[in-house]
Amino acid sequence: MEKSRNLFRSFRRSQQYICPQCFRQNTRKPSSLLRQQQRRHQSSQPVDDPAFKSILDKPPILMRSGRKHKPIGLAILAAIPITAFFLGCWQVKRLEWKSELIARFEDRLVREPLPLPHNIDPEAIKDFDYRRVVARGKYRHDKEMLIGPRIHDGNDGYLVITPLERIDNAGRTSTVLVCRGWIPKAKAKQSERQPGLPTGEVQIEGLLREPWKKNIFTPANSPESNTWHFPDVAQMAAHVGSQAVWVEETMKPNLLESYRREEAGIPIGRPPEVNLRNNHVQYIFTWFSLSAATTLMLWMVVRKPPGGRGFGVGRGVRESREW
Known part of the structure; x- marks a missing residue:
């Protein structure tokens, strides 16, 4: 009996043990990804087609790249x-x-003041501008008329235009x-600047100026509401019934005096100097520099053929239309 048991144990040891779970996994069907890879591997490759041609089999086409420039360009x-050169010459004359x-x-300006007729x-x-x-x-x-807005030292404000009524020896009245x-x-209202409203006869010194030219971007004046954006001398003279004469009162530049006048509401007059801008030297440099730079570009384009690597050297380009 004992001998039979030993033989049975020896027989069981000789058999290979297989896990049931592993057995189920090994017997499972291939996944979809594996099946796709198998199908792709089993399908025919492009090189297997006798009529297949690669880009290396295409005959190259020799193309000319050194064509002439178009006249219009x-x-x-x-x-x-040429245009920049003529504009530079025009700025020289200006x-x-x-x-x-x-x-x-x-x-x-250096002459003695002239009594205003x-x-x-x-x-x-x-003929008497800046006199x-x-x-x-x-x-x-x-x-009184206020023209604005006007900026002075970064502050917003207005120009004060006041008619000056004059009476000659014969009793005739004229106004400028x-x-x-x-x-x-803040001093736009007359009640805020009583010191700036002198009464009685006064004597002023200023510059006789030619009427200003209006900018196309400046809005139109509205005499009906006494709103003025631009000193239209003829329009303002007709509004108050004076001569079309414009005088700009002057004062010597003085920072402390300007502060005092601003605080008291007394108008700050302009300095007796010419305030015309003269930027023509910068314009001359700009136009002549542009002319020289574009002339150099034109010379380089004419001397160098289109697509060439050097001056006067043409080259061919090999390419395939099917690439």
């Missing part, structure tokens, strides 16, 4: 330096004209427009 490129004009105005021809004012004049009369504060200067926005 060269004409447009040549027009730029510089001469502006320098002569400033010199003429500065010569008028009782009656003035508006057509003759251009220093003196006048006596009485301010008509009831007809006087630009007294700038006041801050």
